[in-house]
Amino acid sequence: MDFFPLYDKIVVIKIEAENKVGNIFVPINENNILKGKVLKIGCGKLLENGILKPLIVKKNDIILFKDNYNIEKYKENNIEYFFLKESDIITIIN
Template sequence: MIFFPLYDKIVVKKINLENKIGKIYIPTNDNEIIKGEVIEVGIGYLLNDGNIKPLIVKKKDNIIFKDNYNIEKYKINNIEYYFIKEKDIISIIK
């Protein structure tokens, strides 16, 4: 399946790994922090003057973000996809 996110939307595939990033332990709770791989990114923010500001995050970046009420989810073939905005990202993992 191919996604074409619009403007500042980002498509992320959930990575089901242990809840550690390097040596940092990520606790799981009701406000779960999720690790994912960026699959596709939109072209950027549409500014009031009509210009587009590109996104910082790029395709194939690994990120962590908080699963909250305004994030759309889609599951196909046991793979979870999240449709988020860049502002929902906590960090890019290098």
């Protein structure tokens, strides 16, 4: 599936969280904070004055974001795609 996100939309796939550190199992995150990989980004945020502001996030960045009611999702072939705005991203992980 190939997506072409518009403006400040970002296409992300969820990275399954590892719930084991060594031989110790860690509880799954209960805050609905997900780890994801950026697949595609739009051209930028359109400001009120008509200027297009480039996005900070880039393709292949690993991010944390909160899964909430305003996040749009699409599932195909057991892959769940998330459509976010840059403002939905909590942090970029190095």
